[in-house]
Amino acid sequence: MAKDEELPVEAPAPEPDGDTLDGPAEDHLRGRFGRPGPPLDRRxxxxLGLLGGLGIILAYAIFLGLRNAGSILVLIFIALFLAIGLNPAVVRLRSWGLPRGLAVAIVALxxxxxxxxxxxxxxxxxxxxTTELIQNVPGYIRSLQRNETVNELVQRYDIVNRVTSALNAGTVGNAVGGVVGVGRMLAGTVFNLLAVLVLTIYFMASFDRIRETGYSLVPASRRVRVRLLTDEILTKVGAYMVGAISIAVLAGASTWLLAVILGLAYPFALAVVVAVTDLIPQIGATLGAIVVSLVGFASSLTDGIVCAIFFILYQQIENYLIYPNVMRRSVKVSDVAAVVAALLGVALFGVIGALVAIPMVAAVQLxxxxxxxPSQEAR
Structure with missing residues (x-):
């Protein structure tokens, strides 16, 4: 071997650092347990069938969860809608220098x-x-017994025996079950009202934090525009609530005046019934009118006819004059859009749809x- 020739020097092995693998992973890369196979064929x-089946199962599980929690989600939605509508009152109180907690407490109270x-x-x-009716039942029965026409009808159609045969154990059991069902319905209604009230207070107290959290989920490049549009929509929802309450107060005041003129019993209570039911678009005013008209007929035939005529005329004025004008000025929705939105909301989603129909139309228009x-004009 020549002197100038040198043996090749083997390069020293690199020192292991923190990024190198050791243990089973290093053995696997060196082929101790075999070379890794090709990746799974996504086709x-x-x-494909397995992933599709898992997707269907997951979608069905989500559907079941939403269906089972549907009633709770409706309560949450109503509470959030009320919190958005009451937030302008909280903002007004805060502009007077009150802290948010105190402003929310005042509005809640x-x-x-x-x-x-x-x-x-x-x-x-x-x-x-109700007590008066129960006390007067014996007198009603005695007056019916003295009526010859009623006695003739009772004997002709054998009403006494039919009523006696109808009052069996099964009928009594069904009646008791009905009473229990009514009790459950009342308990459920009270629970729902309390839940909506508590959730509304919580949403009002943390309204700014919830809104800012929602804005933080939007990309920063679009956050300013989304904030401006959303704030405008929330303002329209609050304006809608103010307009709806104003219309309800007007309906209640008109009912109170009518009851005082006719001399009906408990005019303030009747006014409260009409004002509360009038908050339900389209069908609420009719419900209140039926209640007051029944009270009028219980007083006298003339009072009942006057109540029925009054509410027929008032509903026409409210539906086609007061309601569209108030909504056009507060929410800035056209008359036709307000009426059509309310009708479609009732038909699609019932009372909830009627409540949110007009604010949704205002949001869509915005x-x-x-x-x-502007996007279409830029193309």
């Missing part, structure tokens, strides 16, 4: 006071009139005017 029919006032106005008349139309 494999078995893999005002809402609770209105509910308590309505209950106090309705429950005593209901109890007293998005179309500020987003869709």
């Amino acid at each position: 494999n029919p078995f893999l 005002a809402v609770v006071g209105l509910l308590a006032g309505g209950i106090i106005a309705l429950v005593p008349p209901l109890i007293s009139q 998005i179309m005017r500020e987003v869709i139309v």
Whole structure:
């Protein structure tokens, strides 16, 4: 071997650092347990079927969860809608220098006071009139027995025996079951009202934090525009609530004036009933009118006819004059859009749809005017 030739020097092995693998992973890379196979074929029919089946199962599980929690989700939605509608009152109180906690407490106490006032106005008349009816039942029966026409009908159709045969154990059991069902319905209604009230207070107290959290989920490049549009939509929802309450107060005041003129019993309670039911678009005013008209007919035939005529005329004025004008000025929705939205909301989603129909139309109009139309014009 020549002197100038040198043996090749083997390069020293690199020192292991923190990024090198050791243990089973290093043995696997060196082939101790075999070379890794090719990745799974995403077009494999078995893999596609398995993933598709898992997706269907997951979608069905989500559907079952939403269906089972549907009633709770509706309560949460109503509470959030009420919190958005009451937030302008909280903002107004805060502009006077009050802290948010105190402003929310004042608004919540005002809402609770209105509910308590309505209950106090309705429950005593209901109890007293029911007691009076029960006390007068024997007199009604005696007056019917003295009527020759009624006695003839009783004998001709054998009413006494039919009533006696109908009052068997099964009928009594069904009646008791009905009473239990009514009790459960009342308990469920009270629970729902309390849940909505508590959730509304929580949403009002943390309204700013919830809104800012929602804005933080939007990309920073679009956050300012989304904030401006969303704030405008929330303002329209609050304006809608103010307009709806104003219309309800007007309906209640008109009912109180009518009851005082006719001399009906408990005019304030009747006014509260009409005002509360009038908050339900389209069908609420009819429900209140039926209640007051029945009270009028119980007083006299003339009073009942006057009540029926008054509410027929008032509903036409409210539906086609007051309601569209108030909504056009507060929410800035056209008359036709307000009426059509309310009708479609009732038909699609019932009372909830009627409540959110007009604010949704205002939001859609705003998005179309500020987003869709400029995008189409830029093309």
